[in-house]
Amino acid sequence: MTDKKKPVVIIVGAGFGGLSAARALAGAEVEVVIVDQRNHHIFQPLLYQVATAGLSPAEIAGPIRSIVSDQKNVTVVLGRVTGVDTVARTVRVDNSVRAAKLRYDWLILATGARHAYFGNDHWEANAPGLKTIEDATAIRRRLLWAFERAEMTDDPAEREANLTMVVVGGGPTGVELAGSIAELAKAALAKDFRRIDPRKARVLLVEAGPRLLPSFPEGLSAAAKASLEQLGVTVRVNARVMDCGADAVVVGEERIPAATILWAAGVQASPAAGWLGVEADRAGRVKVGPDFSVPGCEGVFAVGDTAAIIDAAGVVVPGVAPAAKQAGRYVGDQIVRKLAGYAPLPAFRYRNYGNLATIGRHAAVADFGRIRLTGGLAWWLWGIAHIFFLIDFRNRIVVSLNWLWSYMTFGRGARLITGMSPARPVAVRQEESRPVDRAA
Incomplete structure (x- = not known):
């Protein structure tokens, strides 16, 4: 599935954060594997237009494979992640046909969130x-x-x-x-x-x-x-x-x-914190460092709705599409710099447009x-x-x-x-x- 001679970056989730990270890694000497349980990316801010008959689903969604088809270092795996082994550096994926363990050098969790009913x-x-x-x-x-x-x-x-x-x-x-x-x-x-x-x-x-x-x-x-x-x-x-x-x-x-x-x-984050066995906030988001790295999990990052982070300016980064895109691009660029032996980027700073x-x-x-x-x-x-x-x-x-x-x-x-x-x-x-x- 991947070229073992190159480092492998697994991105779990093909939302705004995941795709932005993949695009930041275009041309890098890595193998990028995008894992998602659905075969399409959706433009979530317009979902309400589909729900109220203003737009059809195909107008706000696109196949993941088509979106990244021009990026030759990307492989797409359709399946549901059921766990992460941070010691062996593997991700367990089940696609109803077979279960598999995918090896990674870097892991980016961009798994989004679901609605929360506050215990109901x-x-x-x-x-x-x-x-x-x-x-x-x-x-x-x-x-x-x-x-x-x-x-x-x-x-x-x-x-x-x-x-x-x-x-x-x-x-x-x-x-x-x-x-x-x-x-x-x-x-x-x-x-x-x-x-x-x-x-x-x-x-x-x-x-x-x-x-x-x-x-x-x-x-x-x-x-x-x-x-x-x-x-x-x-x-x-x-x-x-x-x-x-x-x-x-x-x-x-x-x-x-x-x-x-x-x-x-309300929203509730994915079970990513449970996969990693790390600390999460009340909404289930992984508490990450200033560069989105997960403390105690080498080579693992969390972005978007999966991450709880306060940026370099002391601002709580919101769970919105622009923030997820900025986070994904930042982590992708960070990995590229590490591969090239450059100094890491300074702590993330959210730009609110x-x-x-x-x-x-x-x-x-x-x-x-x-x-x-x-x-x-x-x-x-x-x-x-x-x-x-x-x-x-x-x-x-x-x-x-x-x-x-x-x-x-x-x-x-x-x-x-x-x-x-x-x-x-x-x-x-x-x-x-x-x-x-x-x-x-």
Whole structure:
């Protein structure tokens, strides 16, 4: 599989961090092995567009083999990593055909994260999160089926429950999901049904903290809340979710019947720290050194959502795509310098080029430090930035044309229901919307 005469760099995960590391190693005298359990790289910041029928999966994803096909020192292994032996320097990979141990000289763990339910993992079946293409298409199916069931039923309470969508978590993903669902209901689906009016759908965004977008300045958080409310989204802050059932969510003391509950409230790192037997933070991220090296594990690095790091300026490096790309490139360059016998790079310093979040059609917020933007200009900047960072030129053209068409027609062409209808009870009693009696 690899040339044993050359050092081997194994990269686990083909997300932003992993691919950036691989590209930094292009031309280096190493064999690069990328291991991922899926055969495609996805542009995660646009997953919510797939989930709300704005884009199709192929428009934000590309085959890993195709992406690295021009890099002759890269081999791709499709499989799931089940463990790491830091003494023997091997990675255990299982691809359902056979298990294998791959030897490495350097190991880069860029395994990303999944949604966290804060000890309530049983909620996941009722309130899915959004991290993969599978998540996005399942959410799209759930949303579109809710409107179909509302169209079919004669029960007013059942119809109201099917037309109620709850998004838990007021970070960028939650804000973008809520705004996009509201637009889907009030514009794209407005003329598609005969027995219901999709514009009457209720979209509720629930945030446990005091404001939306806590990583943004307070003024931009307030602007985001105002834009969402203008779209018809009901925003509740300082509101804690107590339970997520099959047909309702409990917020504080109130039980709200809802056919669609979506989770955007937290993330949990991959089990990489467990593979290595090293210290992790509360989110499961590996605590790494200033160069992303894992203490006590020679030749092992962790980047992106897998790593917990404070940079040279004392800034906590966030779990966002630009940070992962910078980290991957930094570690790749570090390995190249070691191979050449040069002095190592100075401690990593994160360059924050700005935070952006979109709320809906022609509405977004952008934080560039001293410059803060809202409204249409921020929305255009958000769109340009996301298209610029897409995987390849073809995807950029396709996404640009689709967005232009959607903007002009208020349409969403990816409204496909694939797979089976989610098995969800829809028998809802009128009194279920009353506050829960804790004494009962």
